[in-house]
Structure formats: structure tokens, C-alpha cells
Amino acid sequence: MSNNRREFLKKTAVSVAGIHIIPSWSWSKPVAPSDWINVGLIGCRGQGWNILRHHLKNDGVRCLGLCDVDKNVLNERYAQVQKEHNQKPKLYSDFRKMLEDKDIDAIIIGTPDHWHCLQTVYACQAGKDVYVEKPLANTIEECNVMVKAARRYNRVVQVGQQQRSGVVWTEAMKFIKSGDLGTLRKVNIWANFNYGTGAPKQPDEAVPNGVDFDFWLGPAPLRSFNPTRFHGNWRHFWDYGGGLMTDWGVHLIDMALWAKDVTHAPTTVMAYGDNLSFEDYSRETYDTMSVIYPMDDYIITWQHAAGLQNGPYDMLYGVEFVGDKATIVADRAKWTINYEDKNKSIDEGASQMEPKKKIELNDMDLHVENFLSCIKSREEPNCTIENGRNVALYAHMGNLAVRSGEGKLVWDNGQNIFTNTDKANAFIKPEYRKPWQFPVI
Numbered sequence: 001m002s003n004n005r006r007e008f009l010k011k012t013a014v015s016v017a018g019i020h021i022i023p024s025w026s027w028s029k030p031v032a033p034s035d036w037i038n039v040g041l042i043g044c045r046g047q048g049w050n051i052l053r054h055h056l057k058n059d060g061v062r063c064l065g066l067c068d069v070d071k072n073v074l075n076e077r078y079a080q081v082q083k084e085h086n087q088k089p090k091l092y093s094d095f096r097k098m099l100e101d102k103d104i105d106a107i108i109i110g111t112p113d114h115w116h117c118l119q120t121v122y123a124c125q126a127g128k129d130v131y132v133e134k135p136l137a138n139t140i141e142e143c144n145v146m147v148k149a150a151r152r153y154n155r156v157v158q159v160g161q162q163q164r165s166g167v168v169w170t171e172a173m174k175f176i177k178s179g180d181l182g183t184l185r186k187v188n189i190w191a192n193f194n195y196g197t198g199a200p201k202q203p204d205e206a207v208p209n210g211v212d213f214d215f216w217l218g219p220a221p222l223r224s225f226n227p228t229r230f231h232g233n234w235r236h237f238w239d240y241g242g243g244l245m246t247d248w249g250v251h252l253i254d255m256a257l258w259a260k261d262v263t264h265a266p267t268t269v270m271a272y273g274d275n276l277s278f279e280d281y282s283r284e285t286y287d288t289m290s291v292i293y294p295m296d297d298y299i300i301t302w303q304h305a306a307g308l309q310n311g312p313y314d315m316l317y318g319v320e321f322v323g324d325k326a327t328i329v330a331d332r333a334k335w336t337i338n339y340e341d342k343n344k345s346i347d348e349g350a351s352q353m354e355p356k357k358k359i360e361l362n363d364m365d366l367h368v369e370n371f372l373s374c375i376k377s378r379e380e381p382n383c384t385i386e387n388g389r390n391v392a393l394y395a396h397m398g399n400l401a402v403r404s405g406e407g408k409l410v411w412d413n414g415q416n417i418f419t420n421t422d423k424a425n426a427f428i429k430p431e432y433r434k435p436w437q438f439p440v441i
């Protein structure tokens with residue numbers, strides 16, 4: 001981290017609602033080699049690589065291992081780590097081999113969602129701390145077993161919902177909890193993105209050179225190779241992901257839970273979803289969805305229309321917190337307040353919206369710094385594995401309400417079953433393809 005940035009962070013340090021945005025472990029003096037944090041990355045192409053770079057911005061972080069089942073990705077990332085950071089990590093195609101390296105303290109998991117569970121559990125068993133990307137896993141029971149593993153092996157696990165460390169959201173939460181919003185009655189969320197349609201359809205083809213496709217599929221069912229289900233595009237197929245509902249749902253629904261400090265799984269979910277457009281695009285997940293979560297004393301709604309690049313308030317995604325005294329609208333860059341009392345309007349012009357800070361601090365930098373700080377302190381990170389599990393269940397149940405054909409699901413968290421229908425219970429735990437076995441903790 002540069003000195004300028006460090007100073008900037010110190011000056012703007014905030015600690016709100018128990019969330020420590022600024023870490024303290026590596027600022028003021030050079031880090032002794034014995035205090036270095038050594039990391040290994042599994043899944044090097046997109047977000048995994050991004051998160052590794054955020055780690056390597058920090059003094060005293062070294063990359064000892066890179067693992068990917070696509071040699072083309074692996075070699076490219078190795079060249080970049082060497083060039084940009086003057087480091088020479090070992091290269092792996094099998095993550096289990098990398099986990100044997102006793103010098104690695106922490107593992108970053110940037111693989112598709114269907115791999116998160118096994119890799120997190122194995123990493124915890126190997127005594128590593130873990131930064132695992134969101135959604136925590138691709139099914140409910142995988143989330144459950146990951147929580148058990150993290151707690152049993154006493155590991156620091158940060159889930160990659162970086163908004164939990166973001167300044168915009170932390171400030172908005174402070175405002176909501178101060179009472180200035182009045183009673184929070186409703187949180188309306190939307191996420192419309194072009195990419196949510198998947199890629200234009202293509203026929204199956206030969207597996208590209210350098211790719212171990214069987215290992216990429218891992219515990220998921222065996223099938224032939226199709227580029228529209230592979231790198232990046234996998235998120236639109238149930239075997240590997242949950243579409244916009246889980247991809248963005250876990251980030252944004254989490255803000256609705258945080259606003260009232262909800263720490264429990266959903267109880268009831270009602271949803272409608274379908275594929276209504278973009279027929280020439282390759283996907284199973286729904287392009288159009290509306291979901292309602294009735295909470296104890298408020299309502300959360302979720303909307304998405306994939307293929308659109310706009311939405312309410314001219315924002316392609318956002319969260320609207322509706323209170324008696326004011327409504328807040330937020331995205332990752334800004335939050336605005338619309339007071340019911342129009343005399344409180346700051347802007348005397350056409351708009352009653354009071355724009356709050358445009359935030360320059362990067363959520364991911366802060367989230368990674370919080371992880372590194374917790375590796376040292378052994379404190380709970382900003383997004384615990386329980387936070388990750390709970391919101392993943394909200395998002396998955398939106399999809400399951402539609403996939404089961406029921407429209408409404410009632411969940412008993414103690415028994416870990418849906419009580420109003422057996423049709424959705426079939427989706428709780430995946431059947432792993434041999435030789436992979438569902439972990440037992």
C-alpha cells in the first residue's frame with residue numbers, strides 16, 4: 001500500500017456498528033519476514049485474480065501458490081505476478097497439493113460457486129484461513145457444512161461480500177440505525193444487468209487445449225464442453241451457479257438484513273420467475289424474477305430483469321430503504337436521502353434527494369485489509385461465514401421457490417427442511433459426482 005493511501009485511510013477511518021473498516025497491522029513499520037502473510041489462490045481467472053491483487057497491494061503479503069485447472073489462465077497469471085510483484089509462486093492444477101504447503105497461511109477461493117464448499121472445507125482442515133468468494137456455496141447444505149468446518153477448525157473465513165466493508169453501506173446503516181429514517185418498513189432491491197442473459201447460444205465443441213474440464217466440473221454432473229457454460233458463463237446454469245438471483249442477490253439482500261441486524265435464515269419466501277426474453281442466449285437461470293421475503297417487522301423485495309442496463313432511479317442496480325421519515329437509495333458509489341418532510345430538503349431545486357458522499361474508497365481494498373487484519377488478530381471478519389450462509393439461503397430460496405414450481409416456500413431452519421412441500425427439499429443437498437464426496441464434519 002502506498003504511503004499516500006495509508007495516510008488517506010487513517011484520516012478517513014470509520015468504525016460503525018462494530019465494523020472496523022481500517023486495519024492496523026501493517027501501517028507504521030516494515031513487516032518482518034516472520035510476520036508475512038503467505039497466500040495461495042485457487043481459481044485465477046476473474047474475481048480470484050482481482051482479490052489476489054488487492055491482497056498484494058498490502059505490505060507483507062506474498063503469493064506462494066497459484067492453482068487453476070486451465071493452464072492458459074495459470075501461465076498468464078504467473079507471468080503477471082512475476083512482472084507486477086516480482087514474486088514466483090508455485091503453480092498447481094490440483095488445489096489439494098497446494099493445501100499441503102505448510103508455509104501458506106491463507107487461501108483465496110475464486111472458483112465457480114459449485115467448488116466453494118469442497119475447497120473451503122479442505123482449506124479449513126489444512127489449517128488455512130480462507131477468503132471465499134460469494135455466494136458462499138451453490139446449495140443450502142453446502143453452506144451448512146462450510147459453517148461447521150470453519151467453526152470446528154477455528155479458521156478466519158471472510159466471505160467475499162465486500163459491501164460489508166464498504167463506506168457507503170456502513171454510513172447508510174449508521175443513518176438507518178440512528179432513527180433518522182424512522183421505522184424501516186420495506187427494503188426494495190433490484191439488479192438488472194446485460195450479462196444476466198448468458199452468452200449467445202453455441203454448439204458443444206472440443207475441450208480447449210490446456211483445460212482439465214473434468215476437474216473444472218468436479219462434483220457437478222459430467223457433460224460435454226460448451227463455451228457458453230464455461231469461464232464466466234457458468235453462473236447461468238444450476239449445476240454451477242444461480243444467475244442474477246444469487247450473483248447479485250447475496251450482495252444486495254445482505255444490505256437489507258444488515259439494516260435490521262437479521263442473523264437468521266429466511267422463514268418464508270414467495271417468488272415468480274421465468275425465462276421470458278433473449279431466447280437465443282444460453283442459460284437455465286431465470287431472466288425475470290420478483291421475490292418477496294416477509295420478515296418479522298418489515299418486507300424485503302427483490303426484482304431482476306436480465307438484459308437491461310437500467311432500472312429505478314436511473315440505476316441498473318440499487319437498494320431502496322423505505323422508512324417513515326425518509327427513504328434512502330444506495331448503490332456502491334453513493335447514497336441519497338429523500339426526506340418525507342420536504343422542508344428538510346437540501347436541494348431546493350427539482351429534486352428532494354440529498355446526495356451523500358461519492359465514495360472514493362474501494363470496498364474490496366477495505367474487505368481484504370479487514371481479512372488480513374483478522375488473520376493477525378483472530379477477530380471475526382466483517383462478513384462472517386454465518387453472514388454468508390444466511391444471505392445465500394435467502395438468495396437460493398428465491399430460485400428454489402420457482403424451480404420447485406411451488407411459488408411459496410416455508411423453511412424450518414432447525415430441521416433444515418421446507419415444511420410446506422417436499423419438491424423443494426430435493427434441492428437442499430447436491431449429489432456429488434464420484435470420486436468427489438460431500439464433506440462430513
Ligand SMILES: NC(=O)c1ccc[n+]([C@@H]2O[C@H](COP(=O)([O-])OP(=O)(O)OC[C@H]3O[C@@H](n4cnc5c(N)ncnc54)[C@H](O)[C@@H]3O)[C@@H](O)[C@H]2O)c1
Pocket residue numbers: 042043044045046047048067068069070073093095109110111112113115133134135160161162215216217218230231232233247
Ligand atoms: N465479490 C464480487 O463482487 C464478485 C465479482 C465477480 C465474481 N465473484 C465470484 O467469484 C467467483 C469466480 O467468478 P469469476 O467470474 O471470476 O469466474 P471465472 O469463470 O472467470 O473464473 C473461475 C476460475 O476458476 C478456475 N477453476 C474452476 N474450477 C477449478 C478448480 N477445481 N481448481 C482450480 N481452479 C478452478 C477456472 O478455470 C477459472 O480460471 C464466483 O464465485 C463469483 O460469484 C464475486
